[in-house]
Amino acid sequence: MLPTDLPELPRLPGVSYVMPVLNEEQHLERAVRTILAQRYDGEKEIVLALGPSSDRSDEIAERIAAEDPRVRLVPNPGRDIPIGLNLAIANSRHAVVIRVDAHSELTPDYTERGIAALAAEGAANVGGIMRAAGRTPVQRAIAAGYNSPYGLGGGAYHGDGTPGPAESAYLGIFRREALDAVGGYDPGIRRGEDWELNLRIRRAGGLIWFDPSLGVTYWPRASYGALSRQFFATGAWRAVITRRHPRETPWRFYAPGTLVLGLAASLVVLVLQSIGLVPWPWWSLVHLVPLAYVCAVLFATTRLQGLHGIRARLLGLAALVTMHLSWGAGFLYGLAGGAGRTVDRSRV
Numbered sequence: 065m066l067p068t069d070l071p072e073l074p075r076l077p078g079v080s081y082v083m084p085v086l087n088e089e090q091h092l093e094r095a096v097r098t099i100l101a102q103r104y105d106g107e108k109e110i111v112l113a114l115g116p117s118s119d120r121s122d123e124i125a126e127r128i129a130a131e132d133p134r135v136r137l138v139p140n141p142g143r144d145i146p147i148g149l150n151l152a153i154a155n156s157r158h159a160v161v162i163r164v165d166a167h168s169e170l171t172p173d174y175t176e177r178g179i180a181a182l183a184a185e186g187a188a189n190v191g192g193i194m195r196a197a198g199r200t201p202v203q204r205a206i207a208a209g210y211n212s213p214y215g216l217g218g219g220a221y222h223g224d225g226t227p228g229p230a231e232s233a234y235l236g237i238f239r240r241e242a243l244d245a246v247g248g249y250d251p252g253i254r255r256g257e258d259w260e261l262n263l264r265i266r267r268a269g270g271l272i273w274f275d276p277s278l279g280v281t282y283w284p285r286a287s288y289g290a291l292s293r294q295f296f297a298t299g300a301w302r303a304v305i306t307r308r309h310p311r312e313t314p315w316r317f318y319a320p321g322t323l324v325l326g327l328a329a330s331l332v333v334l335v336l337q338s339i340g341l342v343p344w345p346w347w348s349l350v351h352l353v354p355l356a357y358v359c360a361v362l363f364a365t366t367r368l369q370g371l372h373g374i375r376a377r378l379l380g381l382a383a384l385v386t387m388h389l390s391w392g393a394g395f396l397y398g399l400a401g402g403a404g405r406t407v408d409r410s411r412v
Contacts, residue, residue: 066188066245066269073183073239076106078158079175084140084148085125086115088166091283092124095166100132104175110164111156113140113148121166146249146257153248161243163235163258168194169281178237181227181275188242188270189262191233192278203286205379208371210284214364215387230274231314232262237278242270255301263312288386295390296397303398320392321399326353327389361385 081099085092099110112125114137129135138155140148153161160179164170174192181190196211198204209215236258246264249257262272285291299320306313330350336342365381 066242066265070186070188070239070241073159073179076104077160077179078107079104079109079160079162079179080153080156080158081108081110081162081164082113082149082152082156083110083164083166084113084115084145084152085117085121085166086143087117087119087121089117089119089121089124091167092121093128095164095169096128096135098169098172099164100134101172102170102175103172104179106179107158108134108175109156109158110135111152112137113152114138115140115143115148144251144254146253147251149257150248150251153243159240161238161240163238165235165282167283168235169283171279171281174278174280175237177275177277181273181278182237182239185273186271187273188239188265189233190237190273190275190278191230191235192274192280193276194234194280194282196282196284198284198286200286201376201379202288202383203284205368205371205376206284206286206288206291206383207282208368208380209383209387210282211370212364212368212384214361214367215384225274225276227273227275227277230272231266232259233272233274234258235280236262242268245270253301253305255298256305260305260309263309288382291383291386292390295387296394299391299394299396300398301394302391303395304402306395307399307402317395320388321395322392323353323357324389324392324396326350327357330354361388 083095088095096110096112099108102108112129112135114122114125125135125137129137136155138151140151142148149163160182162175162178178190178192181187194210196207198207242265245268246261249261253260266272285294302317303321306317330353333342333347333350337344337347361381361384364384365377368377368380368384371377371380
């Protein structure tokens, strides 16, 4: 359990940034530069956990570390994100641990504001808003899905909500005592590790605090195939977490899987009806599921921000459908037999 009152932080506590890295040559250097450029006068270090990348990520990381002694490297041969994060945390030394991702960029005042919130609220972990962005038309469409409640939905960090207690946090600015008290990330959870960790912190008596003044730019997958692989893996591991913690699972996590079941049932009934094995009148009610979904997703597409023109909206529609169906299929797969060796290979 966490102590009721965490020790008071010094005015400028040292900060350890921990980052798992796998095939991030397009984003790694810029992500590290935004950390080094943080407007914060306390001591800083960056620990990069290097997975078995097949691109130039290791080369870039080694060059950055050679240029700046604040950057240190640890190997993560198993490639999994939670294991890499635990290795980076174990090789860090400061009172505040900030999780960062290679495909994310922090605003200049992120550290300063986050530590202020930690101290003011007595929180164990503080998180802000994930603002997805894109460079290509497809990536911008996917980013619009990320930024929409009709895409990912749920967590406050996908919108511009008000400050307050939260169930989880995007990335996270942690008191080291909180991570130590719960044993860090669960190495057996390959996706959804943030939510699961924050659940254990809350169970231990820690406060998770959402502060919308904290902004992080996130660069999502740039193709529908990569998005589908990512979301299938995420859905599968979310099902594993759901099986472990059914009482704490919000209802929204069941929605995509229910949708996939409804669409599959409609398709099966349609085939049986077409060959005369099932009568049309009452069984046809199941076809209301795809009809309702088409109406809902078309409406959601009109609400996506930052997309202009018919082509952009169609790309956004494709992004939403890919998110919903891939996540839902993965969730059902995970519920049926566990995630097994399912991993996110969308960046390989």
